[in-house]
Amino acid sequence: AQKITQTQPGMFVQEKEAVTLDCTYDTSDQSYGLFWYKQPSSGEMIFLIYQGSYDEQNATEGRYSLNFQKARKSANLVISASQLGDSAMYFCAMRDPSGAGSYQLTFGKGTKLSVIP
Amino acid sequence: DAMVIQNPRYQVTQFGKPVTLSCSQTLNHNVMYWYQQKSSQAPKLLFHYYDKDFNNEADTPDNFQSRRPNTSFCFLDIRSPGLGDAAMYLCATSILAGVGYNEQFFGPGTRLTVL
Numbered sequence: 202a203q204k205i206t207q208t209q210p211g212m213f214v215q216e217k218e219a220v221t222l223d224c225t226y227d228t229s230d231q232s233y234g235l236f237w238y239k240q241p242s243s244g245e246m247i248f249l250i251y252q253g254s255y256d257e258q259n260a261t262e263g264r265y266s267l268n269f270q271k272a273r274k275s276a277n278l279v280i281s282a283s284q285l286g287d288s289a290m291y292f293c294a295m296r297d298p299s300g301a302g303s304y305q306l307t308f309g310k311g312t313k314l315s316v317i318p
Numbered sequence: 319d320a321m322v323i324q325n326p327r328y329q330v331t332q333f334g335k336p337v338t339l340s341c342s343q344t345l346n347h348n349v350m351y352w353y354q355q356k357s358s359q360a361p362k363l364l365f366h367y368y369d370k371d372f373n374n375e376a377d378t379p380d381n382f383q384s385r386r387p388n389t390s391f392c393f394l395d396i397r398s399p400g401l402g403d404a405a406m407y408l409c410a411t412s413i414l415a416g417v418g419y420n421e422q423f424f425g426p427g428t429r430l431t432v433l
Contacts, residue, residue, distance in 0.1 A: 236421070244406050246361070246424035292360060305351075306422055308360035 204228075205293050205309035212314050214283045221268070222278040222312045224293030230254075234296035235276040236306065237267065241289045249291075252276055280314075288316045321345070322425035324409050330431045331399050339394040339428045341409030350392040351422065352384060353408040361408055367392060368414070396430075404432045 204227040214220035226235065237249040252260045252267045260267040268277040280287055290313050294306040323342045331337040341350065349368050353361035365374045367386045381403070383395040396403055406429050410422040 238424075244408075244427040244429065246408060246410070246427075248421050248423070251421060305363055305366065306361075310360050 205295055205307055207293055207309035207312050209312045210310075212312055213317055214280075214287075214314065215317050216285060217282055219279060219281045220283055220314065222280070222291050222293075222314065224276045224278065224309060226274050226276060226293075226295050228274075228295065235267070235269070236294045236296065237265070237276075237278045238292045238294060238308075239287075239289045240292060240311070246292070250278065283316045285316050285318060288314060290314075322409055322411055322423050324407075324425035324428050326428060327426060328429050328431070330433060331396075332433050333401065334398050337396050337399055337430070339396075339407050339409075339430070341392045341394070341425055342390050343409075343411045343423075344390070345411055345413070345423060346389060347411035347413045347423070348389075349412045349414060350386060351410040351412075352382075352392070352394050353410065355406040355408055355427075357405075364394070399430070399432045401432050404430055406430075 206225045208223055212220060233254045235252045239247045239249050250260050250262045250265045250267050252269045259269050264281045266279045268279055276293060278291060290311045292311045293309040296306060321344055325340050329337060349366060351366040352364045354364055355361040363375055364378045364382055365384050381397050385393045394407060406427045408427045409425040412422045
């Protein structure tokens with residue numbers, strides 16, 4: 202069974218500073234994908250960034266980057282230059298190829314990020 | 319813009335009174351998912367459709383049913399809501415893309431209250 206662990210229930214960061222949100226995973230699959238989603242208080246899940254298990258370079262999307270360390274099975278999200286609008290829940294998720302031919306996501310428990318002015 | 323739409327955004331129902339939540343998509347994606355997310359918890363997959371093929375998670379209660387009449391629409395029926403079914407219900411879609419990137423696009427969610 203696949204498992205995602207986010208050990209930080211809550212984090213605080215000063216506006217304009219960088220912050221790292223931790224994510225470790227456990228899988229016996231060789232081919233997998235890792236996602237980060239942001240969930241504001243309004244409830245919608247917003248896709249941030251994706252890392253494939255065979256990708257040699259760390260993924261980057263604007264202010265978001267993913268520190269992928271395959272041997273350690275970690276996929277930490279780095280947010281640079283934090284903004285007040287970054288305050289939200291952040292979920293790490295792993296894509297699980299199911300026998301039905303579709304792709305399920307297994308989510309971690311999330312980290313609540315609060316950006317302080 | 320192509321998107322995933324959920325109606326209503328907020329739904330109040332009474333204990334035991336059937337309720338239906340709806341999801342529509344303009345992305346023409348093959349796969350549609352329903353997740354349940356309780357307060358301060360991660361989303362939990364209830365079931366998904368790959369085209370018309372229905373796939374139920376083993377621990378999804380029988381109280382939860384789903385229908386997908388066409389590619390664009392998917393419904394979540396809760397036959398007899400209990401207090402424990404109060405949650406945010408998230409609909410998501412994805413397109414089957416082999417072993418590569420396969421992002422799930424989420425709707426805004428429906429927050430269900432059971433009185």
